[in-house]
Amino acid sequence: xxxxxxxxxxxxxxxxxxxxxxxxxxxxxxxxxxxxxxxxxxxxxxxxxxxxxxxxxxxxxxxxxxxxxxxxxxxxxxxxxxxxxxxxxxxxxxxxxxxxxxxxxxxxxxxxxxxxxxxxxxxxxxxxxxxxxxxxxxxxxxxxxxxxxxxxxxxxxxxxxxxxxxxxxxxxxxxxxxxxxxxxxxxxxxxxxxxxxxxxxxxxxxxxxxxxxxxxxxxxxxxxxxxxxxxxxxxxxxxxxxxxxxxxxxxxxxxxxxxxxxxxxxxxxxxxxxxxxxxxxxxxxxxxxxxxxxxxxxxxxxxxxxxxxxxxxxxxxxxxxxxxxxxxxxxxxxxxxxxxxxxxxxxxxxxxxxxxxxxxxxxxxxxxxxxxxxxxxxxxxxxxxxxxxxxxxxxxxxxxxxxxxxxxxxxxxxxxxxxxxxxxxxxxxxxxxxxxxxxxxxxxxxxxxxxxxxxxxxxxxxxxxxxxxxxxxxxxxxxxxxxxxxxxxxxxxxxxxxxxxxxxxxxxxxxxxxxxxxxxxxxxxxxxxxxxxxxxxxxxxxxxxxxxxxxxxxx
Amino acid sequence: xxxxxxxxxxxxxxxxxxxxxxxxxxxxxxxxxxxxxxxxxxxxxxxxxxxxxxxxxxxxxxxxxxxxxxxxxxxxxxxxxxxxxxxxxxxxxxxxxxxxxxxxxxxxxxxxxxxxxxxxxxxxxxxxxxxxxxxxxxxxxxxxxxxxxxxxxxxxxxxx
Numbered sequence: 001x002x003x004x005x006x007x008x009x010x011x012x013x014x015x016x017x018x019x020x021x022x023x024x025x026x027x028x029x030x031x032x033x034x035x036x037x038x039x040x041x042x043x044x045x046x047x048x049x050x051x052x053x054x055x056x057x058x059x060x061x062x063x064x065x066x067x068x069x070x071x072x073x074x075x076x077x078x079x080x081x082x083x084x085x086x087x088x089x090x091x092x093x094x095x096x097x098x099x100x101x102x103x104x105x106x107x108x109x110x111x112x113x114x115x116x117x118x119x120x121x122x123x124x125x126x127x128x129x130x131x132x133x134x135x136x137x138x139x140x141x142x143x144x145x146x147x148x149x150x151x152x153x154x155x156x157x158x159x160x161x162x163x164x165x166x167x168x169x170x171x172x173x174x175x176x177x178x179x180x181x182x183x184x185x186x187x188x189x190x191x192x193x194x195x196x197x198x199x200x201x202x203x204x205x206x207x208x209x210x211x212x213x214x215x216x217x218x219x220x221x222x223x224x225x226x227x228x229x230x231x232x233x234x235x236x237x238x239x240x241x242x243x244x245x246x247x248x249x250x251x252x253x254x255x256x257x258x259x260x261x262x263x264x265x266x267x268x269x270x271x272x273x274x275x276x277x278x279x280x281x282x283x284x285x286x287x288x289x290x291x292x293x294x295x296x297x298x299x300x301x302x303x304x305x306x307x308x309x310x311x312x313x314x315x316x317x318x319x320x321x322x323x324x325x326x327x328x329x330x331x332x333x334x335x336x337x338x339x340x341x342x343x344x345x346x347x348x349x350x351x352x353x354x355x356x357x358x359x360x361x362x363x364x365x366x367x368x369x370x371x372x373x374x375x376x377x378x379x380x381x382x383x384x385x386x387x388x389x390x391x392x393x394x395x396x397x398x399x400x401x402x403x404x405x406x407x408x409x410x411x412x413x414x415x416x417x418x419x420x421x422x423x424x425x426x427x428x429x430x431x432x433x434x435x436x437x438x439x440x441x442x443x444x445x446x447x448x449x450x451x452x453x454x455x456x457x458x459x460x461x462x463x464x465x466x467x468x469x470x471x472x473x474x475x476x477x478x479x480x481x482x483x484x485x486x487x488x489x490x491x492x493x494x495x496x497x498x499x500x501x502x503x504x505x506x507x508x509x510x511x512x513x514x515x516x517x518x519x520x521x522x523x524x525x526x527x528x529x530x531x532x533x534x535x536x537x538x539x540x541x542x543x544x545x546x547x548x549x550x551x552x553x554x555x
Numbered sequence: 556x557x558x559x560x561x562x563x564x565x566x567x568x569x570x571x572x573x574x575x576x577x578x579x580x581x582x583x584x585x586x587x588x589x590x591x592x593x594x595x596x597x598x599x600x601x602x603x604x605x606x607x608x609x610x611x612x613x614x615x616x617x618x619x620x621x622x623x624x625x626x627x628x629x630x631x632x633x634x635x636x637x638x639x640x641x642x643x644x645x646x647x648x649x650x651x652x653x654x655x656x657x658x659x660x661x662x663x664x665x666x667x668x669x670x671x672x673x674x675x676x677x678x679x680x681x682x683x684x685x686x687x688x689x690x691x692x693x694x695x696x697x698x699x700x701x702x703x704x705x706x707x708x709x710x711x712x713x714x715x
Contacts, residue, residue, distance in 0.1 A: 032703055033641075033705050036639055036640060039577075043585075121615075
């Protein structure tokens with residue numbers, strides 16, 4: 001500030017003041033200079049009061065105190081040997097799995113590159129390129145549709161993740177029958193993404209051939225093969241992972257802790273479901289223009305004779321012939337080849353495709369195991385396109401020994417969002433990518449805190465947001481962003497694809513000889529549970545589980 | 556720089572306005588400082604309008620994001636302190652204007668834009684950030700800290 005900047009009038013005033021009242025002048029100056037500073041004190045007091053109140057409200061931090069943060073991704077083992085993979089089935093899901101492993105066709109990568117060029121905030125190409133190298137090589141491919149096989153070969157050779165006209169590596173060898181692939185010496189492990197009716201048999205043959213297995217869900221198509229597969233996996237000692245990638249959802253780990261600590265009180269009801277509303281979601285997939293009897297090995301598609309016999313024996317002996325076909329199994333059909341999920345002849349319906357994911361999520365959190373009984377209802381109500389599997393399904397699984405019911409409710413003709421709820425006597429937890437716990441107004445465990453006003457029942461009391469260390473989200477803003485996945489993807493530094501994490505876990509277990517999270521025992525529980533639901537629907541009566549004999553019975 | 560001769564009423568409302576805006580900034584900064592792991596990531600990723608790619612680029616880069624969080628937290632706090640205390644008044648106003656412009660450009664109330672966070676009012680082209688920006692601009696041209704504020708001491712010391 002220059003001399004000339006000061007106000008001459010003020011200066012004169014000050015001069016006069018100084019002459020007249022030298023003592024009070026300084027005080028007045030100080031008052032004028034510091035007049036607004038007490039405002040800071042007011043704010044400090046306000047912030048102190050507010051924090052104190054928040055701390056009282058945030059007893060969730062005490063009550064929901066957890067020892068550890070969910071473990072971050074551990075690095076790949078240093079001495080990681082290269083694992084040679086065979087891919088069996090490279091249709092829609094098979095290609096997704098290859099992409100998760102880091103192998104996309106040049107056409108796919110080119111689309112990502114163009115996407116980034118058109119929209120700089122489209123990070124898919126960058127993410128794909130930067131995805132960690134899992135130290136694998138794809139040496140073998142088997143698909144019975146030539147186009148899918150060729151695509152998988154070009155993806156397998158695209159080792160540098162390049163677009164069109166890039167530099168590619170050695171192309172994997174194509175096998176026309178999966179058993180030839182399983183006999184190949186340069187295959188250590190297989191990823192199986194075939195239609196449901198082949199799952200159990202292919203995994204069984206792979207285990208017998210000593211190949212490690214990553215198998216898409218559901219684990220099996222028939223009940224008998226479920227037992228056979230479990231034995232084969234255990235006897236062979238291979239590393240088996242069932243493709244429930246939701247095992248990798250970070251929030252589920254914390255949800256498990258909340259249940260284990262009894263914070264929900266006794267749980268009596270679990271509600272899960274599926275809502276979809278488009279033809280693709282209802283399995284009306286596109287039919288490839290190049291598909292024909294010449295490009296598809298229909299005979300292999302029909303299935304393993306032994307498994308087909310098991311299926312037919314069950315269907316005919318239980319009076320379910322109306323659900324078989326309706327077309328003969330040996331008749332070539334493009335619809336049945338591409339939309340096989342719509343017919344029991346190849347499919348496990350909603351139970352196998354989508355109920356299994358919901359069940360496995362709850363099995364992770366609640367350690368449910370196999371239910372004591374299952375009852376189902378539903379029908380083909382919307383997609384009346386000749387399918388035999390229902391598009392609306394309700395299944396109630398009773399866990400009589402645990403005193404709870406798990407309800408699964410699905411429609412393929414409404415996309416309304418319903419959250420998964422675990423309902424306890426003291427609180428209810430909604431489970432998604434985030435967790436929300438709401439205290440019950442009639443809770444006994446929290447009665448004191450409800451009475452003294454610390455807990456407002458009926459309102460969300462605790463939120464868990466993956467990647468955040470605090471156990472209570474402090475503002476509505478955070479919750480908004482978190483629920484939309486905007487918060488944790490940053491804290492993690494990267495947005496991880498759960499399928500990638502699930503495959504990674506399996507590969508690491510192969511290297512370390514450990515068991516992955518969705519091993520054969522969890523797979524057995526998943527398969528039997530789904531079969532109980534399916535049979536209850538088909539037969540129109542309750543199915544029971546005899547844990548001693550390990551058998552599904554009709555009571 | 557000339558500080559006008561205000562009437563008592565003028566001086567009172569101008570100082571009050573300065574303190575109110577300062578309070579707003581200071582508290583926003585404090586809240587962020589006191590929230591563990593607070594980050595503007597979600598806010599930046601929710602940007603709309605012509606500058607959205609720039610904000611998202613910042614959010615996408617962990618180093619830039621860390622810098623943006625740091626600047627926000629401490630910048631808001633400092634601006635708030637300056638305005639309330641009447642210290643380095645003009646610097647405070649310039650800082651406030653910079654922040655408000657950045658917020659406005661990140662979340663412009665456009666015809667088509669909808670944001671994750673619901674607003675407490677209804678806005679078209681003009682929102683509260685812009686209104687506050689106007690108020691800060693007024694204060695910039697009608698400064699008060701050399702009359703009521705710690706700049707008075709600095710000013711006196713310098714003029715000695």
